[in-house]
Amino acid sequence: MRRFMYCKVVLATSLVWVLVDVFLLLYFSECNKCDEKKDRSLLPALRAVISRTQEGPGEMGKAVIIPKDDQEKMKELFKVNQFNLMASDMIALNRSLPDVRLEGCKTKIYSDDLPNTSVVIVFHNEAWSTLLRTVHSVINRSPRHLLEEILLVDDASERDFLKRKLENYVRNLEVPVRIIRMEQRSGLIRARLRGATATKGQVITFLDAHCECTVGWLEPLMARIKEDRKTVVCPIIDVISDDTFEYMAGSDMTYGGFNWKLNFRWYPVPPREMDRRKGDRTLPVRTPTMAGGLFSIDRNYFEEIGTYDSGMDIWGGENLEMSFRIWQCGGSLEIVTCSHVGHVFRKATPYSFPGGTGHVINKNNRRLAEVWMDEFKDFFYIISPGVVKVEYGDVSIRKALRDRLLCKPFSWYLENIYPDSQIPRRYYSLGEIRNVETNQCLDNMGRKENEKVGMFNCHGMGGNQVFSYTADKEIRTDDLCLDVSRLNGPIVMLKCHHMRGNQLFEYDAQTHTFLHVITQSCLTVSRLKDGSHG
Ligand SMILES: *[C@@H]1O[C@H](CO)[C@@H](O)[C@H](O)[C@H]1NC(C)=O
């Protein structure tokens, strides 16, 4: 009898456990499908805790979807700042964001006596919600003792709410926020210079006016500058969608480069940089260039290294100028992979520049090419031939700075800092590739990656007909290399991989032929014309 009772108890308990298991299984398999269900099935008390941070438009960095009825209005408002203003205005100024850091970053311990920073934010007709969400995210996610102040530099905005209303609003914030007004439209470069001279912190952190800082963004930046005050540091720039304001983590596996046209571009972090860090992705990445919108620099070092080139107008090229200068003059530039800051990337600029965007950027790029790039400026000039007609003003002060700081040549930078550069450190020729029989030239036809290279009447104007036969025996045009993957196959343009293989060509000066080594077939009956830039 006792035995029977005992069995009944055992049976009953196992039944309970089976039921619990079934319940758990059902619960979790359903919850994987959608977040809403998960919320509904949670205990009310738990739900209340979560709702405070996870409900509301855009909380936890979620996308905001505008209802159908409002979409016309949304499109109208989009034009004001070239991002979804309606979505931005719906999101709390202090919205919550996910912690997107690598696991190894979350447990790092930083010293107590890190340098503090002034945050400088330049704005021009910025939206209220994006500007103040930037400010609130800085205040809420920075340890108070590391944040000296926030400086908002108004580059002659016209919008009314950016005047008194803004001044009254920031007065009540728990961190000193100062507003500096430029008398007239001066552009990012001069406005940042003005902001920088007014700072009091040990470090200057420049941010764009539509950013959101995530948890733990500041400590690793300050820690790296404390270790080496000549290191200029950038966070990983996460993407805030311009359509939905969804927060998407950026990659720690890309770093900054540039192409022959001197456009800043992201490229994969090369294996040598992974090896140097022994595969530890939480260590800072040495980057050849920076995007320029977001970085921190020791305030005194900013002065020593020559701030910005104040002869540059408005915006554009200043990020490469600073990158080259930092590396060539003894500093270093890094992406601190434990620091994440989001930025609203736009497809078009909402601003008009005096003199036109193209002209301003060409002028700035000429200044940086003339001062820093030595003979390698030819790559820039030959691929954008019209640019040599653009006046770039007087650069003697910047050249004197280069001499005074005993800066290294651009070839040193290419060799030591950016060996995987799109501009080849060593090359046999730079110019057109002409077919002697047909008198036609190899032409990239303005096509993109993965498309075929073409032939066209030689026009002698550079641009699409500029190719370089490099010391690695690749034929490249800007950041693309001629690539043949099968016998008699088409010649396509792919990202240069520096591994020879399908991108290896032998030139025979006697017969004027290019032999594609792997397929053992000739590119074309062609002669490499040594134009004036050869
Ligand atoms: C944002 O601020 C409001 C009002 O001060 C507060 O109730 C809310 O909890 C805050 N949200 C977050 C995510 O901190």
Ligand SMILES: *[C@@H]1O[C@H](CO)[C@@H](O)[C@H](O)[C@H]1NC(C)=O
């Ligand atoms: C930041 O550092 C400066 C210089 O050391 C100091 O005077 C200032 O009080 C510090 N600010 C904060 C907020 O700790």
Ligand SMILES: [Mn+2]
């Ligand atoms: Mn921006």
